[in-house]
Amino acid sequence: MNNFFKTLLENLLLRKGPEDFICSVRLMYLCLLANFAAGMPVLVNKVGFFHAFLAAAMETAVMLLFVHFILRAFSRTERFIQSITALASVSAVLQLVASLLLANVQIDQGQVVGNGMPGLSLLFICWYLALYTHLFRRIFSLQLPAAVLLTVCYIAMGHLAAGFFLPELALPDASLQQTG
Numbered sequence: 001m002n003n004f005f006k007t008l009l010e011n012l013l014l015r016k017g018p019e020d021f022i023c024s025v026r027l028m029y030l031c032l033l034a035n036f037a038a039g040m041p042v043l044v045n046k047v048g049f050f051h052a053f054l055a056a057a058m059e060t061a062v063m064l065l066f067v068h069f070i071l072r073a074f075s076r077t078e079r080f081i082q083s084i085t086a087l088a089s090v091s092a093v094l095q096l097v098a099s100l101l102l103a104n105v106q107i108d109q110g111q112v113v114g115n116g117m118p119g120l121s122l123l124f125i126c127w128y129l130a131l132y133t134h135l136f137r138r139i140f141s142l143q144l145p146a147a148v149l150l151t152v153c154y155i156a157m158g159h160l161a162a163g164f165f166l167p168e169l170a171l172p173d174a175s176l177q178q179t180g
Contacts, residue, residue, distance in 0.1 A: 008089050014130065017138030018079070018086030028081050031088035036060055038095040042102055047168055055166055062158050063087055067139070070150065074140050083139045090135065094128055 004027065010016035021027070036056045043052035067084055071077050101121055129151060136154070137147035 004089075008093070011086055011090055011135070012093060012131065014134045018082045018135060019138065021082045021085045021089075023081050024085070025081060028085045028088070031085050031092065032060060034092040035063075035088040035095070038092040038099075042095075042099045047166075051166055051168060055162060058161055058165055059158060060088075062154075062161050063091070066154055066157060070140060076140065079139060083135075086135055086139070090131060094131070097124060 004021070007016060007020050010020065011018070039056045039059060040052050043055050046052075047055070064084065067087065068077075068080065071080055071083065101124060132151045132154065133144070133147045136142065136150045137144060140147070140150065142150070
């Protein structure tokens with residue numbers, strides 16, 4: 001397990017790729033479970049347990065389907081287990097970091113009050129995009145522009161799926177739009 005965390009850290013620092021994870025179905029399931037659980041706390045406070053559960057399940061399904069179909073398109077299906085292990089474990093860490101960044105965001109008289117860390121939030125978004133681009137570049141053996149395009153498509157598909165199946169996650173909360 002120590003090797004897993006070293007590999008995860010190296011992936012988070014963009015030094016290694018998904019192929020460096022061991023090819024284990026059990027590890028893949030554990031990473032998917034961690035990813036599923038990591039996304040729940042922030043969403044439970046926003047939409048309740050049932051919708052948070054559905055959103056986490058949908059995010060996991062989008063990840064699995066996206067990787068499966070793109071790997072099939074590139075005839076690289078043998079990379080599926082390591083690819084999902086890498087994406088799920090990295091996603092779990094990113095969701096935990098995002099929940100820490102959002103923990104200080106408060107609602108004051110119907111207005112969202114920032115957490116006072118816009119620079120840190122921007123750095124996180126850049127790291128998020130660079131990390132997914134790096135992973136997609138390594139998973140699918142692509143050049144950087146194609147990996148950037150796949151990253152944008154992946155993010156867009158996740159948001160479109162959320163907006164279609166769970167519109168309460170896509171639309172801003174009406175109570176936050178009151179200007180008084």
